[in-house]
Amino acid sequence: MKLRETKFTQCLVGAALGGVMALGGATAFAQTVKIGTPSFLTGAAAPAFGIPAKQGTELIVRGINNGELPAPYNTKGLAGRQIDLIVYDEAGGGTKQVTEFRNKAQKDNVDAIIGIISSGTCAALTKVAEELKVLTIQTVCGTPRVFEEINKDPKYVFRTINHATANNVSAARYLAAKMKDKVKGFAGINQNYAWGQDSWRDFQLAMATLIPAAKASKKPQFPKLFSGQYGTEISALSRSRENVVHSSFWGGDLEAFIGQASARGLFKRKSFVLTVGETVAYRLGKKFPQGILAGTRGPYGMYVVDDPTPLNQWFQKEFRKAYGSPPSQPAYQYAQGFLAAKYAYDKAAKDAGKFPSTEQVITALRGATFPTFVGDVKMGLSKGHQAMTDDRWGVTAWDEAKGEMVVKDVVVFPAECVNPPDGVGSIEWLKGGMKGAKC
Amino acid sequence: MDLELLLVILVDGLVYSSYLFLVAVGLTVIFGVQKVLNVTHGAFYSFGAYLTAFLLGLWINDAEGSAWKLLALSLAIILIGSVFLGVVLGVLIERGLLKFLYNRDEHIVVLATFAGFLVLEDVILLIWGTDPYLAFRPLELMGSSDITGLIFDNYTFTMIGLSFLVALVLWYGLNRTQFGKVLLAVIFDREVSMAMGINVTKIFLITFIIGTFLGALGGAYHAPIISVQPGIGVEVIVLAFAVVVIGGMGSIPGALIGAIVVGLSRAAAVHLYPELELFVIYAIMALVLIFRPEGLFAPIHARKI
Numbered sequence: 001m002k003l004r005e006t007k008f009t010q011c012l013v014g015a016a017l018g019g020v021m022a023l024g025g026a027t028a029f030a031q032t033v034k035i036g037t038p039s040f041l042t043g044a045a046a047p048a049f050g051i052p053a054k055q056g057t058e059l060i061v062r063g064i065n066n067g068e069l070p071a072p073y074n075t076k077g078l079a080g081r082q083i084d085l086i087v088y089d090e091a092g093g094g095t096k097q098v099t100e101f102r103n104k105a106q107k108d109n110v111d112a113i114i115g116i117i118s119s120g121t122c123a124a125l126t127k128v129a130e131e132l133k134v135l136t137i138q139t140v141c142g143t144p145r146v147f148e149e150i151n152k153d154p155k156y157v158f159r160t161i162n163h164a165t166a167n168n169v170s171a172a173r174y175l176a177a178k179m180k181d182k183v184k185g186f187a188g189i190n191q192n193y194a195w196g197q198d199s200w201r202d203f204q205l206a207m208a209t210l211i212p213a214a215k216a217s218k219k220p221q222f223p224k225l226f227s228g229q230y231g232t233e234i235s236a237l238s239r240s241r242e243n244v245v246h247s248s249f250w251g252g253d254l255e256a257f258i259g260q261a262s263a264r265g266l267f268k269r270k271s272f273v274l275t276v277g278e279t280v281a282y283r284l285g286k287k288f289p290q291g292i293l294a295g296t297r298g299p300y301g302m303y304v305v306d307d308p309t310p311l312n313q314w315f316q317k318e319f320r321k322a323y324g325s326p327p328s329q330p331a332y333q334y335a336q337g338f339l340a341a342k343y344a345y346d347k348a349a350k351d352a353g354k355f356p357s358t359e360q361v362i363t364a365l366r367g368a369t370f371p372t373f374v375g376d377v378k379m380g381l382s383k384g385h386q387a388m389t390d391d392r393w394g395v396t397a398w399d400e401a402k403g404e405m406v407v408k409d410v411v412v413f414p415a416e417c418v419n420p421p422d423g424v425g426s427i428e429w430l431k432g433g434m435k436g437a438k439c
Numbered sequence: 440m441d442l443e444l445l446l447v448i449l450v451d452g453l454v455y456s457s458y459l460f461l462v463a464v465g466l467t468v469i470f471g472v473q474k475v476l477n478v479t480h481g482a483f484y485s486f487g488a489y490l491t492a493f494l495l496g497l498w499i500n501d502a503e504g505s506a507w508k509l510l511a512l513s514l515a516i517i518l519i520g521s522v523f524l525g526v527v528l529g530v531l532i533e534r535g536l537l538k539f540l541y542n543r544d545e546h547i548v549v550l551a552t553f554a555g556f557l558v559l560e561d562v563i564l565l566i567w568g569t570d571p572y573l574a575f576r577p578l579e580l581m582g583s584s585d586i587t588g589l590i591f592d593n594y595t596f597t598m599i600g601l602s603f604l605v606a607l608v609l610w611y612g613l614n615r616t617q618f619g620k621v622l623l624a625v626i627f628d629r630e631v632s633m634a635m636g637i638n639v640t641k642i643f644l645i646t647f648i649i650g651t652f653l654g655a656l657g658g659a660y661h662a663p664i665i666s667v668q669p670g671i672g673v674e675v676i677v678l679a680f681a682v683v684v685i686g687g688m689g690s691i692p693g694a695l696i697g698a699i700v701v702g703l704s705r706a707a708a709v710h711l712y713p714e715l716e717l718f719v720i721y722a723i724m725a726l727v728l729i730f731r732p733e734g735l736f737a738p739i740h741a742r743k744i
Binding site: 042043044047051192219220222223226228229231232233235236239251252253255256259262263266283284287 | 444447450451452454455458564569570571573575578579583589590591592594595664665666668669670671674705706709710711712713714716717
């Protein structure tokens with residue numbers, strides 16, 4: 001009997017303690033902003049995109065939580081609350097990601113999702129985010145269809161970098177500005193899925209307006225995603241009459257292609273436009289081809305390495321210190337998503353005079369213009385939910401003194417020059433000759 | 440179509456065929472003898488590629504010295520690494536997994552080897568992480584050749600040579616050696632072979648080690664031309680299945696002819712109608728399955744009741 005009483009008392013004490021701890025936990029929980037960040041931690045997209053994106057995220061979250069960032073982001077946390085970060089794997093396809101998103105929203109009770117690399121994931125999660133009313137800031141994915149087809153009236157979903165159309169338009173603008181008379185025609189090698197096909201379509205349409213004399217190849221190459229072997233395609237490109245080659249290859253496919261094409265002298269025979277080439281430039285070092293056009297989908301990575309803004313210099317310095325390599329575009333783009341959140345939470349808190357609700361954060365971010373590493377991000381498209389930034393193109397060169405790849409002869413294209421006006425669909429704009437572009 | 444284009448299609452086709460054959464031959468050897476559709480084969484390819492790329496990165500990528508010396512060392516790494524993996528992984532999977540499944544339903548064997556594949560892929564992640572490995576040095580060291588005004592790298596030509604060498608050695612081993620005759624007996628009838636005193640367990644183990652070695656060799660030899668990264672095994676296993684189905688499950692000449700048919704058709708598609716590049720491989724497979732469901736070269740067996 002005594003034993004039972006003791007156990008009963010212990011149980012009561014235990015329950016009381018548990019209750020206190022739970023309350024304490026709840027208090028601690030309430031003091032943080034819980035953010036879920038999907039990024040490719042495994043699979044083919046991990047090395048060139050997922051891992052740098054995760055590193056950029058962890059660094060910027062450290063900077064925000066500790067108040068290490070330079071002004072105007074030099075206060076601690078989001079509206080004063082620490083970020084509780086959950087990074088999870090984006091691999092596995094759309095269906096799995098929808099389940100993961102639901103888990104993060106309904107079980108982990110995240111306040112926001114910041115991240116997403118694949119256009120497929122963005123397309124799959126856009127509607128779910130609206131349904132579950134979770135603030136979602138998409139950071140890397142490129143497909144314009146997110147706001148032009150899938151979610152024309154967005155409330156909870158934002159994207160804080162240019163969509164892919166801007167990238168291909170600015171590439172075509174660079175060719176028109178720098179080598180208009182030299183372009184005799186252009187061929188393409190792009191992966192056979194939405195990203196590759198959309199990129200080729202956009203580039204082709206932009207070129208038709210900007211350099212009408214240069215015709216597109218009638219045999220554009222679309223090898224299977226992750227096929228890894230491009231010998232035959234390299235022969236076909238070598239034999240083609242066109243002197244410019246467009247490619248939106250990324251990750252391991254891009255690295256394999258560069259290795260195989262370099263060994264066969266293709267980069268010496270043709271002028272190359274690699275729309276996301278910068279993602280592997282640091283990894284390949286001297287093996288990355290020189291004298292080609294390599295894009296970053298905005299002002300990131302190689303293009304801003306020496307930009308003197310304090311925020312950029314902090315990011316460059318701390319990233320190199322933490323990870324031993326320079327930050328490439330995914331690191332910047334994920335970090336930019338968190339800067340958007342920092343801007344919106346702080347502004348909403350200031351406006352409300354207290355810690356803001358999700359609705360208030362959304363209001364603060366919609367249509368905002370906020371400072372980023374280099375220049376401003378303007379949430380100027382799709383009812384204030386799609387970002388516009390400038391885009392930069394230049395020619396790659398090896399810098400012996402720095403011991404890394406750099407870009408020369410850079411042209412900066414303003415956001416309004418490479419994006420369609422608000423309310424106009426990308427394809428419609430491209431087919432109509434890019435009217436309204438302010439260059 | 441001009442002659443120059445025909446020649447380019449032939450060269451490109453043979454290069455791709457050699458890649459397909461190296462990938463598929465181990466799979467077909469194991470199926471031919473053990474009747475096991477071995478999905479772990481994709482992981483053997485990955486292991487071969489990772490080990491080679493890792494060791495080349497360690498000893499060759501930045502090494503200085505004569506090209507011949509570095510090439511010889513690279514080839515030694517490829518060969519010794521593949522043998523090592525063949526023995527270690529072969530014994531592990533055959534003794535640790537397959538020996539429990541020989542009398543089970545085929546579907547269970549496929550599922551079990553698929554599980555084995557997933558486990559091995561995770562082991563690769565555990566050992567080498569998610570970073571891709573690049574080992575282009577042997578490709579660069581071998582230089583290039585000019586054919587009809589087009590530059591081809593010599594490394595891929597050696598791949599054609601290796602494929603024919605593998606096919607020749609396997610043919611010789613199977614048809615001209617005592618072990619080959621024993622193997623053929625086991626392929627023909629496992630039970631009668633056992634009754635005649637053949638140690639089928641030992642034959643199965645040796646065959647599986649050879650198959651594993653061939654899978655690893657495929658990955659190892661490809662390592663200098665690809666980006667070795669998570670997921671390469673999945674891509675390979677799908678192609679390997681297609682080639683093996685076209686040629687006939689378990690037939691080595693079938694794998695060779697299947698690889699050549701697919702390689703040449705794909706090269707022609709890429710040069711003439713690029714949009715058919717992916718379609719052509721599976722179109723051939725579908726056609727073969729319609730008109731010769733057992734594949735081009737698989738012998739027709741009477742069904743035992």
